[in-house]
Amino acid sequence: MFWSSLYIATSFFGVVLFGNHILDDVLANFDGDLGIPYSSLLDDLIRVSYGLHLMLVFPIVFSSLRLNVDGLLFPYAIPIAFSEKRFFSMTVALMGFIFMGANFIPSIWDAFQFTDATAAVCVGYIFPAAITLRDTNGIATKKDRLISRMMIFLAVSTSTVAVTSDIYGILTVDKGVIT
Numbered sequence: 403m404f405w406s407s408l409y410i411a412t413s414f415f416g417v418v419l420f421g422n423h424i425l426d427d428v429l430a431n432f433d434g435d436l437g438i439p440y441s442s443l444l445d446d447l448i449r450v451s452y453g454l455h456l457m458l459v460f461p462i463v464f465s466s467l468r469l470n471v472d473g474l475l476f477p478y479a480i481p482i483a484f485s486e487k488r489f490f491s492m493t494v495a496l497m498g499f500i501f502m503g504a505n506f507i508p509s510i511w512d513a514f515q516f517t518d519a520t521a522a523v524c525v526g527y528i529f530p531a532a533i534t535l536r537d538t539n540g541i542a543t544k545k546d547r548l549i550s551r552m553m554i555f556l557a558v559s560t561s562t563v564a565v566t567s568d569i570y571g572i573l574t575v576d577k578g579v580i581t
Contacts, residue, residue: 408455468492512572519564527557 416424420431429452438444472482472492482489507513531550534542542550 464496468496471496512568515568515571516565519568520561523557523561523564527553531557 416431423431425431429449433445468489469482472479472488476482476488479485479488482492503513531553534546534550535554537547
């Protein structure tokens, strides 16, 4: 609840401060003089509070990531909390992957494009259809299973087009990669 109210307050005051000139990344607006007293102090305070937020939230998010990846890779093993070697190796591998991504992905928006192109399709279409196909209670009809297979096929096709489009967008003439 606290973090939600913080995000809402940041958005609200961003719009109040910058009006029609607000940027997509609200924090990018806090680079220069805001035209108010103590502008540089306010800029620094906002940036430090955002850094503190990241430092406090990352361990919580990373812990759930580690548990889920461990459950995916080792579904029948003892819990990761009881295996120091697996805990350490999983932590090092995930942190290395995150570090490499943070250093080699040029913009967070590029990462969001790929995440959005896959996550939205999975949550909206693939997961519900997969639940219908699994049907442990035996209530799905033949028509339900056919529709679920079609949904998965269309979702994978759509996601493939979106990811391909994102890759092409990154490598376009505007970026200077393709001549």
